Amino acid sequence: MSVEVGSKVIGKVTGIKNFGAFVELPGGKTGLVHISEVADQYVEDINEHLSVGQEIEVKVLSVGDDGKISLSIKKAKEQKPKPKPRKESSPEDFEKKLSSFLKDSEDRLSTIKRQTESRRGGRGKK
Incomplete structure (x- = not known):
């Protein structure tokens, strides 16, 4: 399965570092969720938000020419705001x-x- 930019997928956290978390995606590829993409608020300790083995939904932000996959948890949770109905x-x-x-x-x-x-x-x- 190829990873497409903009798609949302379920992955499993395989490793946690102080700068982010590595997530195994369907098809065996691994991507990185940078610490700034974990939550909407400031994240001081990533271990308070994620743990190894946890399944999470992520959004694919980019796939580099070198094969590095950039992921986001907070953008996977974002929903488009519904337009307000216009009053005639x-x-x-x-x-x-x-x-x-x-x-x-x-x-x-x-x-x-x-x-x-x-x-x-x-x-x-x-």
């Missing part, structure tokens, strides 16, 4: 939002203009 808005809703925005914008501009004019003149005169 009527032209009246849009008009209200636009009107409110324009009013706020005009108010802000007049405030800035007033502040700027008060700074320019009147200093030093009594």
